[in-house]
Amino acid sequence: MSQQTTIRKLAALVNTPVDKLLEQLAEAGMPFSDPDQVVTSTEKVKLLGFLRRTHGKDEKSTEGGSSPKKITLNRSRKQELTVGGGKSRSTVDVVVRKKVTLVRPSEGSGADAAGGDNEREEILRKLEESRQRNIEEQQRLAEADKRRAEEAERAKREAEEAERRKVEEAALAAAAPAAEPEAAPEAAPRKAGGHGHPKTPASREDDRGAGGRHKPRGGAPAGSDDDSAKRFAGQMHLSASERARRSSSARGKPRRRQAEQSRTGAGPHGFSKPTVPVVREVEIGDTITVADLAQKLALKGGEVVKALFKMGVMATITQSIDHDTAVLVTEELGHKAVRASEDSAEDALLAHVEDAKGEKLSRPPVVTIMGHVDHGKTSLLDYIRRTKVATGEAGGITQHIGAYHVETDKGVISFLDTPGHAAFSSMRARGAKLTDIVVLVVAADDGVKPQTIEAIQHARAAGVPLVVAINKVDKSDADPTRVKTELMAQEVVAEEFGGDIQFVELSAKTGQNIDALLDAISLQAEVLELTAIVEGRATGVVIESSLDKGRGPVATVLVQQGTLEKGDYLVCGVQYGRVRALFDETGSQVDSATPSIPVQVLGLSGVPDAGDDFVVVDDERLAKEVAQQRDAKRRESRLVAQAGNRMEDILAQMGSGEGQQTLNLVVKADVQGSVQALRDALTALSTDDIRINVIGGGVGGITESDATLAATSKATVIGFNVRADASARKVIETHGVDLRYFSIIYDVIDQVKQVASGLLGVEIREEIIGTAEVRDVFRSSKFGAVAGCMVVEGVVKRHKPIRVLRDNTVIFEGELESLRRFKENVDEVRNGTECGIGVKEYNDIKSGDQIECFERIEVQRTL
Structure with a gap:
């Protein structure tokens, strides 16, 4: 408690109202008027004495303080005692606890002080006696524990010895029947003659024990137990000294042999090593990590990784491998692989x-409009819907799958409008799979184009019937017969030519024969008998x-x-x-x-x-x-697709990637179909020199995470009908990321080609500009050998590099030292003109050689 405590703090400390504390102070003779006045320690002690007297407690020395008159001190000390010696030595912990009570003597009372000293001496004496008793008790307990341990060890050795004897007796009993036929002829003469056959030196040596003592007739050496005879019975090839050595060594190490038996599994409770390999059935799903596979096989992860490496698959212990690879490595390791059960949620x-079973009723047909770019697919659909959709598309071409259902006089028809650009092949394939009927739109003035053929292939792959709409017949250069002929080459034969495909000649601009097209669609739908559960x-x-x-x-x-x-x-x-x-x-x-x-x-x-x-x-x-x-x-x-690469693939990539560059792209678009189309179209631009890698993409605006990904990977961000938000623009400006916006897909492809070509740089090419044939060789004191030539091709220029060819093989490459026409130096000589050529630092030119003049040019590399 602080010396400068106010009345308010003291009331809060003792949990008493301030008014009541002021009344108690006033009753104790200390009137205070303000709760914020300071209360000294003397005043607090005085208040405490007053309160004690008020409650009937006797406090003699309240004024002098309230310190205690008796203090009890607890002390403990820990010691270690060593009992016994040798191998049976043990350590005992002895804890001595000491308790001392000190009594404060009263003032002016000498007798009480003397009595207190006597009491302390008596307490110390009792504590010492108690400590000695504790030590003696601990020693006695340690001796008892030692005796019990020795008795247990002795009993254990006796049990082991008895077990060993039983095993040896059983072995001797099993070997006795095999030894009886050989012993019988030897025993018969001994019994008949009374003396037995004479002993050989070896047998006499056998009858002697260690130290030359003779064996009794029983066969056991004098002074030895029966165990030696049992242990070495039937081992007559051993000498007496060898048997004695083995016997002594065996008797001297019984416990070590028993320990080795228990450790190696030879004891009665030891582990028995399986003699047949354990074959496990391992459940493997579509994918599994190497660590999980190793756990199921009860093997270390490194062994599975090693087996995969031998099979040519490089995978770490944390990577996933597919089902087929896991099955192969499991069978390679000698186990059986089974297919894991499918998930219950999918079931x-x-x-x-x-x-979902019920009555099937007729349903409207789903019709997909397909064809080449700008052949009038969306315009045809607009006329049917009485809307204007193509005007809302960037560049006037459809870049999304539009889905509509139209109520016509022939009933309800659902239309899917697919893009016609080459990059949207996946969209057209998806549209063909969703539909019941495909309307193939072909412009009468343009004929069959690549996307027209592709649409036919998609329809055939999906098994969907075709209806051909020949559009733009109102134009002056329209030729429907040409379209029908070109479609016949693709095995699309009109009914009028003996085929089974309906052809309708129409105009999406004027509405000519639109009703005929709807009639053809309705007729085809009736033939298909389309039904569904409603x-x-x-x-x-x-x-x-x-x-x-x-x-x-x-x-x-x-x-x-x-x-x-x-x-x-x-x-x-x-x-x-x-x-x-x-x-x-x-x-x-x-x-x-x-x-x-x-x-x-x-x-x-x-x-x-x-x-x-x-x-x-x-x-x-x-x-x-x-x-x-x-x-x-x-x-x-x-x-799995990213991991577990084969070594051959990695080596091939290392071999081919020495000069290959990579252009990283982040593609964001407004719809999922555009993302897929852009990813496929841009990846297809990759060549051996440059690889275009779409590292990220998605639907929606360009976010901060997209900009950060592009900054860390040095990628170009492409926004297709989307824009970057404020946080993304900040990251792009900070890191200088290349951001480009597009609304037409072929603009994306063209600009990516330009960027990739810029990364490729320029290529140095050599172009032959002229060839001269040597007709004769002249010697000059100034230039050495001078070739008299006729320019047979192109032009020979003085400051360009040349090659000397003999029998169409290059024998020298250098430059011209002189080029003369008669006696004048000229810069170039054209085809059909004679000239004299001096080759610098080369004099071995001969008649019939060819001098090839070329130049090096830089060509921009493109995709």
Whole structure:
């Protein structure tokens, strides 16, 4: 407690109201008026004495302080005592605890002080006696423990000796029947004659023991136990000294042999080494890490890594390997591999899909518009929809899959509009797989183009019927017959030529024969008899997906079975969620979607990949489990693709990558389909000289993480119909990252080619500009050998390097020392003209040689 304590602090310290403390101080004769006044230590002691007297406690020396009159001190000391000697020596811990009570003598009382001294002496004497008793007790206990240990050791040795004797007796009993036939002929004469046959020197030596003592008739040496005879019975090839040595060594080391037996597994409770290799059945899934495989095989991880290395697969213990590689290494190590059971969540999802059974009703056809760029696909669809979509696309070309359903006089028809650019091949393939009918649009004035042929191949691969729409027949240079002839070369034969493909000649601009096209689509749909289950859980496929800043992940899906309603839980690839809202192609909100109707879905946990299937489930728990398991499998597959490279591949990369450069790109686009198309198109630009590597990409704007990735990897950021936010722009400006915005895909490809060509640099090429044939050789005192030549090709220039060829083989490379036409020096001599050529530092030129003049030029390397 501080010396300068106020009344308020003292009241808070003793948990008493301030007013009550002021009253108690006033009653004790110390009136205070302010709670913030200081209370001294003397005043506090005085208040304490007053309170003690008030409560009936006798305090004689309150004024002098309240220090205690008796103090008890506890002390302990630890010692170690060694009991016994030799191997039986043991250490005992002795703890001496001492307790001393000191009494404060009263003032003016000498007798009490003397009595206190006597009491302390008595206490010390008792403590010393107690310490001695403790030491003696500890010694006695240590001696008892030593005796018990010796008795246990003796009993153990006796038990081991008895066990050893039993084993030896059993061995002798097993060997006795084999020795009886040989001993019988020897025993018969001894019994008949009474004296036995005479002993050989070896047998006489056998009867002697160590030190020359004779053995009795029983065969055991004098003064030895029966164990020696039992141990060496049947070993007649040993001398007496050798048997004695072995016997003494065996008797001297019984415990060591027993310890070795227990350690090596020869004892009764030791480990018995298996004689047959253990073959384990190992469950292996699609992927497994090397560490997990080693644990299942009960092997060290290094052994599995070594086995993989011998098979040509370089993988560390933490990397994942695929199922086939794991099976091969398991069988190589002598074990059996079995396929791991599939996940229960996927089984439950499959059960959901199988349970969706009901009555099948007719559904609208799904029609995909395909064809070459600028052949009028979107314009045709615009006329049918009475909208203008192509004008909203950058450059007037479609770069997304557009999904629409149109109510016509022939019924409802769902249309998918695919891009026609070469980079969107994956989009066209996806559109062909989703559709029932493919409308192939071909311009009458342009004919069949590469993307037209590609669309035909996609339709055939998907097994979808074709309807050919010959567009732009209203133009002056239109030639529909030419289109039909060119399509016949691709085995697309019109009905009028004996084929089974419907051809419709139309104009998307004027609307000519649009109704005929709808009639052809309806007729083809009736032939296909399209049906689907309307009632029940919905299933379908993702056409396109994007990330909207205000609405989050948005997926355009096409319902194929059942009815998709607002509030349904669904799993879509590695994403899941609950349908918060449904929108049609016009942006209007709807409550449900039936088969063949495309809608936009809001509420997913992330942006799904275009082409992923979606399934409606009962609850969110199942959807989350399935999505997480798929995500884990995808991540493991990606790790497997990155790891476990074969040594041949690594060596090939090392060999081919000496001069290869890498252009890193980060691609961000507005929709998932564009990301895939850009990734495929840009990666395809790679050559042996430069590799274009898309290290990152995704849907949505360029974020700070994208800019940081580009800065660390020195990559170029490409924004396709997206922009960078403020934080990303700050990182880009700080690190000087190359950022480029695009809205047309072929502009992206062209600029990436330019950037890659800049990385490649220039190439030095040699171009032959002229050739002269040596007709004769003249000797000159000034120039040495001078060749009289005729220029037979090109032009020979004075300041260009030359090569001398003999029998079309280069024998010298250098430069011209002189070039003369008659007696005049000239700079160049053209084809068909004679001249004299002096080759610098070369005089071995002969008639019939050729002098080749060339120049070195720099050429920009391109992709």
